[in-house]
Amino acid sequence: LVSTISNMNSEVIRPVMIGHFGLRTTPERFEAMIKWHVDFFGGRVVLKNEKAAFIAYDDEHHRLVIVQDPGHAVISNKHSASGIYHIAFTLNSLADLVTSYEQKKAKGIEPHWPVNHGMSTSMYYFDPDGNEFELQVDNFATAEEAHQFMATAEYAQNPIGVDIDIEEFTRRVATIQMGELDLL
Helix, strand or coil, X not given: CCXXXXXXXXXXXXXCCCCCEEEEECHHHHHXXXXXXXXXXXXXXXXXXXXXXXXECCCCCCCEEEEXXXXXXXXXXXXXXXXXCCEEEECCCHHHHHXXXXXXXXXXXXXXXXXXXXXXXXXXXXXXXXXXXXXXXECCCCHHHHHHHHCCHHHHHCCCCEECCHHHHHHXXXXXXXXXXCCC
């Protein structure tokens, strides 16, 4: 029997957005993970019980679930193991990135790597379990401009980008109009 629905279109159906992601932690780190992620995302706990906490930071029912699992151990060095490398979230502007940095810093959450990737400016953070989160701002007005930049020899020679002095970056964003700011 051949399904007529599967034959309707040969194009792969694409997701419309990332709905949420889940993290597994130990019971010992459960509360610290909840606090860190609520502070990091400016979120709220929608539901918490003895097994999991569901966190939202916008109008979605939840964007993150943290599950405590006594049968699993935290990997001490996630970057030496296979798995998800990092999860990136886009902010609207460099001013938002700086404001977010200052808000998180006031709560003891500091980036381990501020970097200008060329097509985006980013700050990378580790949560208490060593999961890596990136906050980024697009450096180009359109996706097409970013795609064009990524096709250049300049980008091919250094696809990682250049490290940012976070205090200098914060000062410049705070004092220079966005249209005059050249961070590349």
